[in-house]
Amino acid sequence: MNLIERAKELDQKFKIFNSIAEKVETGDGELGGIAVSVKDNICVKGMESRAGSKILEGYIPPFDATVVARCRAEGAFIIGKTSQDEFGFGTFNVNTPYSVPLNPHDTERSAGGSSGGGAVLTAVADFPHVAIAESTGGSISCPASWCGVVGITPTYGRTSRWGLIDYANSLDKIGCMGKTVREAAMLLSVISGHDRYDSTVLREPVPDFTSYIDEPIEGMKIGVPHEYFGEGVDEEVSETVRKTLDCLEQEGAKILEVSLPFTKYSLSSYYIIAMAEASTNLAKLCGMRYGLQPELEGNFDEYFSKVRGEGFGDEAKRRIILGTYARLAGYRDEYYLKALKVRTKVIEDFKKAFKEIDVLAAPTMPVVAPRFDEVEEMEPIQHYMMDILTVAPNLAGIPMISVPCGEVEGLPVGLHLMGDHLSEGKIIQAASRVGVR
Amino acid sequence: MEATIGLEIHVHLLTESKLFCRCSTRTDDKEPNENTCPICMGYPGSKPMVNKRAIEHGVVISEALNCEVLPEVVFSRKNYFYPDMPKNFQITQYEIPLGMKGFVELGEKKVGIRRVHIEEDPAKLIHVGGDITSSRYNLIDHNRAGMPLVEIVTEPDIEDTKEAREFLEKLSLMLDHLGVYDPSGEGSIRVDANVSVEGGQRVEVKNITGFRNVEKALNYEVVRQRSMARMGLDVGRETRHFEAESETTVSLRKKETEEDYGYIIEPDLVKIRITSDWLERLRDKMPELPDQRVQRFIEEYGISRLQSRIIVHSGLDLSNFYEKTSLLYNDPQIVANWVVTYLLKSLNYEGLSLKESKVEPSTFVELLELIDEGVISERLAKELIKDYTVTGKSPRKIVEEKQLGIMPVDELNDIVEDVMSDNPQAAQDYLYGTEKAVDYLIGQVLRRVRARAKPNVVRKFIMEKLDSIEKLPR
Numbered sequence: 008m009n010l011i012e013r014a015k016e017l018d019q020k021f022k023i024f025n026s027i028a029e030k031v032e033t034g035d036g037e038l039g040g041i042a043v044s045v046k047d048n049i050c051v052k053g054m055e056s057r058a059g060s061k062i063l064e065g066y067i068p069p070f071d072a073t074v075v076a077r078c079r080a081e082g083a084f085i086i087g088k089t090s091q092d093e094f095g096f097g098t099f100n101v102n103t104p105y106s107v108p109l110n111p112h113d114t115e116r117s118a119g120g121s122s123g124g125g126a127v128l129t130a131v132a133d134f135p136h137v138a139i140a141e142s143t144g145g146s147i148s149c150p151a152s153w154c155g156v157v158g159i160t161p162t163y164g165r166t167s168r169w170g171l172i173d174y175a176n177s178l179d180k181i182g183c184m185g186k187t188v189r190e191a192a193m194l195l196s197v198i199s200g201h202d203r204y205d206s207t208v209l210r211e212p213v214p215d216f217t218s219y220i221d222e223p224i225e226g227m228k229i230g231v232p233h234e235y236f237g238e239g240v241d242e243e244v245s246e247t248v249r250k251t252l253d254c255l256e257q258e259g260a261k262i263l264e265v266s267l268p269f270t271k272y273s274l275s276s277y278y279i280i281a282m283a284e285a286s287t288n289l290a291k292l293c294g295m296r297y298g299l300q301p302e303l304e305g306n307f308d309e310y311f312s313k314v315r316g317e318g319f320g321d322e323a324k325r326r327i328i329l330g331t332y333a334r335l336a337g338y339r340d341e342y343y344l345k346a347l348k349v350r351t352k353v354i355e356d357f358k359k360a361f362k363e364i365d366v367l368a369a370p371t372m373p374v375v376a377p378r379f380d381e382v383e384e385m386e387p388i389q390h391y392m393m394d395i396l397t398v399a400p401n402l403a404g405i406p407m408i409s410v411p412c413g414e415v416e417g418l419p420v421g422l423h424l425m426g427d428h429l430s431e432g433k434i435i436q437a438a439s440r441v442g443v444r
Numbered sequence: 445m446e447a448t449i450g451l452e453i454h455v456h457l458l459t460e461s462k463l464f465c466r467c468s469t470r471t472d473d474k475e476p477n478e479n480t481c482p483i484c485m486g487y488p489g490s491k492p493m494v495n496k497r498a499i500e501h502g503v504v505i506s507e508a509l510n511c512e513v514l515p516e517v518v519f520s521r522k523n524y525f526y527p528d529m530p531k532n533f534q535i536t537q538y539e540i541p542l543g544m545k546g547f548v549e550l551g552e553k554k555v556g557i558r559r560v561h562i563e564e565d566p567a568k569l570i571h572v573g574g575d576i577t578s579s580r581y582n583l584i585d586h587n588r589a590g591m592p593l594v595e596i597v598t599e600p601d602i603e604d605t606k607e608a609r610e611f612l613e614k615l616s617l618m619l620d621h622l623g624v625y626d627p628s629g630e631g632s633i634r635v636d637a638n639v640s641v642e643g644g645q646r647v648e649v650k651n652i653t654g655f656r657n658v659e660k661a662l663n664y665e666v667v668r669q670r671s672m673a674r675m676g677l678d679v680g681r682e683t684r685h686f687e688a689e690s691e692t693t694v695s696l697r698k699k700e701t702e703e704d705y706g707y708i709i710e711p712d713l714v715k716i717r718i719t720s721d722w723l724e725r726l727r728d729k730m731p732e733l734p735d736q737r738v739q740r741f742i743e744e745y746g747i748s749r750l751q752s753r754i755i756v757h758s759g760l761d762l763s764n765f766y767e768k769t770s771l772l773y774n775d776p777q778i779v780a781n782w783v784v785t786y787l788l789k790s791l792n793y794e795g796l797s798l799k800e801s802k803v804e805p806s807t808f809v810e811l812l813e814l815i816d817e818g819v820i821s822e823r824l825a826k827e828l829i830k831d832y833t834v835t836g837k838s839p840r841k842i843v844e845e846k847q848l849g850i851m852p853v854d855e856l857n858d859i860v861e862d863v864m865s866d867n868p869q870a871a872q873d874y875l876y877g878t879e880k881a882v883d884y885l886i887g888q889v890l891r892r893v894r895a896r897a898k899p900n901v902v903r904k905f906i907m908e909k910l911d912s913i914e915k916l917p918r
Contacts, residue, residue: 049489070482072489168491169490206491206493283708287523290533291486293532334707
């Protein structure tokens with residue numbers, strides 16, 4: 008059975024893909040013979056790229072995202088576009104008219120979002136495979152933790168966003184998922200680095216991230232922020248994470264209590280900034296040029312209102328409205344500008360902590376994967392509250408890795424390791440020692 | 445004071461590529477929508493890349509307008525939905541411009557420059573079967589989308605329509621000198637004018653191309669607003685559009701409040717520092733501005749202020765032409781005389797710009813040399829210049845081919861004799877005291893020699909012959 012047939016089989020069972028490649032194309036290089044799946048919001052030349060949204064139905068980009076081109080150059084086989092919440096708007100991968108991925112550990116539960124499809128494929132693929140995914144507020148860490156795989160979100164600016172269909176430009180980061188830390192780290196080395204097509208990419212040299220794997224962590228200082236273990240976090244999840252930290256202590260790491268006081272403001276700050284930027288990014292989607300393009304009739308206002316009314320899901324509309332509101336003249340100071348100031352404070356929290364410690368550790372998500380029927384009952388605000396542990400590091404643009412560290416009632420728990428800007432090496436090092444004992 | 449006028453001038457910058465992508469800025473030979481790429485089409489996944497040359501042009505313009513240049517270049521998103529904007533936002537500079545608080549000297553007064561900034565041009569809308577208010581449908585050509593524009597905003601210091609036109613002419617001449625735009629390009633400069641009269645509301649007239657149209661639009665608006673005030677009607681705050689055929693302004697939409705564009709800083713671009721080194725380098729390379737050139741021509745070439753201003757204000761091409769010609773011919777005053785009095789008149793008459801005509805300094809100088817050498821008369825040169833302006837043909841060649849040189853003496857002699865034998869009465873009239881008879885004879889000769897002889901030379905011949913004619917009895 009060839010890769011494409013196997014992909015289709017898995018897709019039938021777990022609802023992973025929005026598009027599957029038509030033929031196997033691979034070459035020589037670091038990724039020779041390896042299948043790379045790409046989150047639907049990252050452009051693949053010639054392959055429909057809808058970012059999980061109906062409004063981009065039929066959009067076939069005439070160019071590859073830089074990260075995709077780099078994989079191709081290393082011989083990768085681009086196997087398909089994986090399902091996601093529309094434009095990244097969601098934590099359960101249910102906000103999409105297309106496939107809703109099923110958690111492989113219990114198919115009545117969410118796989119997490121927004122990079123749900125990528126995480127599921129990473130968990131179930133029985134051929135060499137790594138996933139290119141994307142995080143704005145936690146969309147790599149969350150599904151990685153709920154599906155029991157490794158997800159790396161690098162420093163903001165480590166990877167090029169050329170070809171990424173924007174959610175929030177100052178928050179979006181392209182990252183990697185793999186069954187093991189080694190696979191995810193290897194992919195990260197391939198796709199990272201300077202790109203003149205994206206002005207926000209850093210010029211820092213890219214090390215071989217796999218070289219940090221299994222380096223001893225004796226003396227490494229691991230900070231545990233008490234705001235991340237208290238109320239709102241499931242007790243059993245906290246317990247599982249603490250047990251893992253005990254193991255790391257036995258490897259010689261020092262576990263220290265720290266505090267990140269601005270944590271409680273990070274969720275609001277994140278959502279205001281993310282929605283404000285998203286509302287301008289999504290303005291271009293108005294039919295006429297690509298994607299959903301009903302017959303041109305009426306005047307422009309009538310036409311685009313119709314297209315956007317039909318093409319956007321409810322969550323997208325909600326965020327566009329809230330994001331626009333936050334930018335309007337009467338509210339801009341109070342919401343958007345205030346949120347930017349809070350963001351600076353959140354960054355300061357982390358910078359201060361990293362003066363004393365090497366990495367931070369916490370549970371990735373406050374709960375294990377919820378059931379779909381539980382998700383249906385949730386109010387939008389409860390959806391947003393799920394992100395409480397991932398938004399702060401995403402706001403600050405620091406690198407993070409979610410690595411499986413145990414189970415609660417048969418469902419995976421993720422340990423979140425976060426490092427200072429550009430210290431992917433340290434978090435990979437620490438992550439590689441999890442589960443060793 | 446007739447009115448209170450402020451202008452917003454959008455200038456197409458002369459760069460190789462568009463402002464945020466590598467597409468060419470030359471589109472004359474392209475089909476609609478052919479000169480595009482994912483970036484200027486705003487395709488999902490694309491991101492802008494800044495064209496540094498465009499920023500340099502913006503900084504140089506700010507300097508020339510006596511602005512304070514700000515140390516960082518920051519871009520903003522101006523959000524609104526319109527079919528000529530592929531992203532439904534425009535990348536511009538809102539919070540922080542390139543330059544501010546400058547001025548332009550116009551005679552005795554200074555017109556304040558509030559700000560200078562750069563932004564991308566939207567696509568071009570083609571109204572089919574009418575204009576913006578009456579077309580059946582509209583087509584969108586994205587060739588222009590993403591072109592670099594500089595926006596120059598004046599303080600409302602302009603007080604009448606003539607001043608507005610003078611300001612625009614001076615501004616465009618300065619920009620021409622800076623080499624930052626192509627004055628012959630269609631739509632290189634677009635103007636939005638804000639007008640209010642006698643303390644009434646401010647009306648905006650958008651997108652006027654051509655300075656004459658600006659003057660016409662303003663004249664119409666001032667009259668319209670004055671009449672309304674006189675009739676006790678309120679001039680509402682609104683946006684209007686100038687209709688070229690009827691030379692009137694037409695209402696587009698009522699503006700009760702400022703449009704809310706929900707600005708954010710462009711998150712896909714980083715701040716660009718204008719270092720003092722960079723600024724110094726740009727200042728060093730700054731070309732000569734019109735006022736400086738006028739002064740220099742007076743001092744270097746000894747011509748009058750009036751002539752210098754005419755030459756410089758006729759455009760960079762022409763003043764460069766004057767300078768080159770003065771280097772080839774050793775009397776700049778004579779060159780100035782001929783350029784100002786005859787060349788400009790000729791170009792005007794033929795409806796040609798200097799560039800369109802085939803006139804060159806080397807051939808122009810031939811005209812002057814031919815006069816100096818005595819080969820042609822000044823009068824002939826003034827006639828020749830008309831042909832020369834259109835054809836650019838070497839005057840020496842023209843003279844040779846058409847045998848227009850000053851007539852050889854014996855040939856002239858024969859013609860004079862012919863004329864005098866054809867008109868014996870004239871000679872007798874002169875001898876009997878009618879001085880004017882000589883003029884009549886000169887006229888007859890000149891008619892036949894057609895400027896190949898100088899009138900005073902002809903007079904000499906005739907007088908000599910008259911000396912030897914006998915007075916006959918009456």
